Amino acid sequence: MPQCAAPVVAGQISLIEGKYHFVYGRTYLERQHSISLSPIELPLQRGTFEPEGLNEIHSCLRDAAPDAWGRRLLDYKYPNLSELDYMLLSSSNRIGALDFQQSGTHYKARESTPPQLQDLLQAAQLIEARKPLPPELDHALLHGTSVGGARPKALMTDNRKQYLAKFSSSTDHYDVVKAEYVAMKLAKLAGINVAPVRLEHALGKDVLLVERFDRIAHDDFFERRLMLSGLSLLKLNEMEARYASYRQLAELIRHQFKNPINSLHEIYKRIVFNILIGNTDDHARNHAAFWDGTALSLTPAYDICPQNRTGREATQAMNLEGKQGNHSTLANALSVCHIYRLEEWQAKEIINTIVSVVNDHWLTVCHEANLSQIERDRLWKNAVLNPYCFEGYPQ
Numbered sequence: 001m002p003q004c005a006a007p008v009v010a011g012q013i014s015l016i017e018g019k020y021h022f023v024y025g026r027t028y029l030e031r032q033h034s035i036s037l038s039p040i041e042l043p044l045q046r047g048t049f050e051p052e053g054l055n056e057i058h059s060c061l062r063d064a065a066p067d068a069w070g071r072r073l074l075d076y077k078y079p080n081l082s083e084l085d086y087m088l089l090s091s092s093n094r095i096g097a098l099d100f101q102q103s104g105t106h107y108k109a110r111e112s113t114p115p116q117l118q119d120l121l122q123a124a125q126l127i128e129a130r131k132p133l134p135p136e137l138d139h140a141l142l143h144g145t146s147v148g149g150a151r152p153k154a155l156m157t158d159n160r161k162q163y164l165a166k167f168s169s170s171t172d173h174y175d176v177v178k179a180e181y182v183a184m185k186l187a188k189l190a191g192i193n194v195a196p197v198r199l200e201h202a203l204g205k206d207v208l209l210v211e212r213f214d215r216i217a218h219d220d221f222f223e224r225r226l227m228l229s230g231l232s233l234l235k236l237n238e239m240e241a242r243y244a245s246y247r248q249l250a251e252l253i254r255h256q257f258k259n260p261i262n263s264l265h266e267i268y269k270r271i272v273f274n275i276l277i278g279n280t281d282d283h284a285r286n287h288a289a290f291w292d293g294t295a296l297s298l299t300p301a302y303d304i305c306p307q308n309r310t311g312r313e314a315t316q317a318m319n320l321e322g323k324q325g326n327h328s329t330l331a332n333a334l335s336v337c338h339i340y341r342l343e344e345w346q347a348k349e350i351i352n353t354i355v356s357v358v359n360d361h362w363l364t365v366c367h368e369a370n371l372s373q374i375e376r377d378r379l380w381k382n383a384v385l386n387p388y389c390f391e392g393y394p395q
Helices: 026-030 068-077 083-089 117-128 135-144 176-189 238-243 246-256 260-277 330-335 344-368 373-379
Strands: 011-016 019-024 153-158 161-167 197-202 205-211 215-217 222-224 227-229 288-291 296-298
Touching (some): 068 117, 117 135, 117 205, 135 153, 176 260, 246 296, 260 330, 330 344
Antiparallel strands (some): 011 019, 161 205, 197 205, 215 222, 227 288
């Protein structure tokens, strides 16, 4: 719960005929200041909630479960796991405010000794290579089990701040870690609210540390912030993610977010920046909102990274529903500016500002990241500011 140090039992998940049903606990419903786990899927009321449609589990609960990388770590150690197993075996220090326990009366956090960055990296490398993990690195395994995404990563704490550590992968065709650092720094310079990032070095590898925005440090504890992904806000599962659109997200923002106009403008900036920087991996899980029990609000932007590009044309992962459908062009973004409560001149101002920022600061930020000339050339005018972005846009 908001501003609470100790965990509070909210409800129970039960597997009934192949679906995970949820019911709020009576004590929780009667508790002062209790909040719903999701205003979209699980309003604060009595009764049993069954996942809708093809969903096996409510998307807001799935948000807190391990994703591809976390599941890979757990599969490394345990065979034949169910959805509940993934929840109950992964770290308690998961993204957002939720945790899952077998007991409703005795809370036991699944945590281990805080590992060093090099231990986290070494464990990730061994698991990715499908090699045995030595006993002295076993404690590092848990710290990567509760995070999202498919790439190697882990959670860590440094100097009273919590971070998501993102590692390179053996399958990378370009320097993904530094490319994401550059993109996140440029996004901040463009006036976009992004998670703070920094580059570290361990075992001869670059590591991107992304400061967590779902934790608030107090004197003697970290307050957890409840988060909902764009996927759960739209009540979709992973198989339905391709149906998610920015228009749907904008409609939700208009009706259920605090400061909806500012939030719509912020989303539009992120769309434009993604197009210009070549981030076509802007799927619904890469958008999120805080939920405080009263209103939704956008989280800082995250997972902004130029994607490897071979052809001329590109499309965004989330549908723009513009005059060019889903194509990654500024003209397409301009055609939908009214959805985000922007006049055309305002949208052009945003677009032109972001283009200028990327042009003016590209070399400086690349130098800051120590990105090699080969890697710069691989990205520049290919993923970043690809000429296709500007086709049909009035200069």
